[in-house]
Amino acid sequence: MGEDLQRYAVEVAVGGRLDTLRGIIQLDLLQVTDSVVTAVGVEATQDDADRLIIVLRPDGVRRFPLPPDVYYNYHDLAVSPDGRHLAYVAAQTEPYGLAAVVRDLETGAEVFRSRLTAKCDCDIDFNHAQWRSADSVDVAVDDTKGPERGWLVASVRLRPFSAVTRVVASEPAWHSPR
Secondary structure (H helix, E strand, C coil), X not given: CCCCCCCEEEEEEECCEEEEEEEEEEEEEEEECCCCEEEEEEEECCXXXXXXXXXXXXXXXXXXXXXXXXXXXXXXXXXXXXXXXXXXXXXXXXXXXXEEEEEECCCCCEEEECCCEXXXXXXXXXXXXXXXXXXXXXXXXXXXXXXXXXXXXXXXXXXCCEEEEEEECCCCCCCCCC
């Protein structure tokens, strides 16, 4: 890996525990709750750099690879408040489109995937993800170029499992651009 990249050590205290993340090239904070801190980071390894979801809990630091299908401008990755699941917008090339996805971070298993929408070649992020509780999430995917011209909103509940998708005409009001 290039020696000219600046690497950082970041100290984070969670639940009375202090951890130091070393070899960090980039770190974007996603959320902070009473007992969990989550971030998306680029961490230097010996020969490469890995894009990771980093979850810091009182029982320690966990690193999970960013799923390969995360849409390239991953602004609205949303880790569940308990640090166990990831909701995001996935890009697919064959067939071409975007989908709302929820994954189990520990296993990498896909818990939910919506139907594909028409892919937006936008300069701004029109896709949104928000956890309503530790087991309920909404993911909105821009489908304004699709036949229904709106946003596909997937509402997923993990326990007991249920999922509902619907198309809304205007951008969800719960999105707050970063």
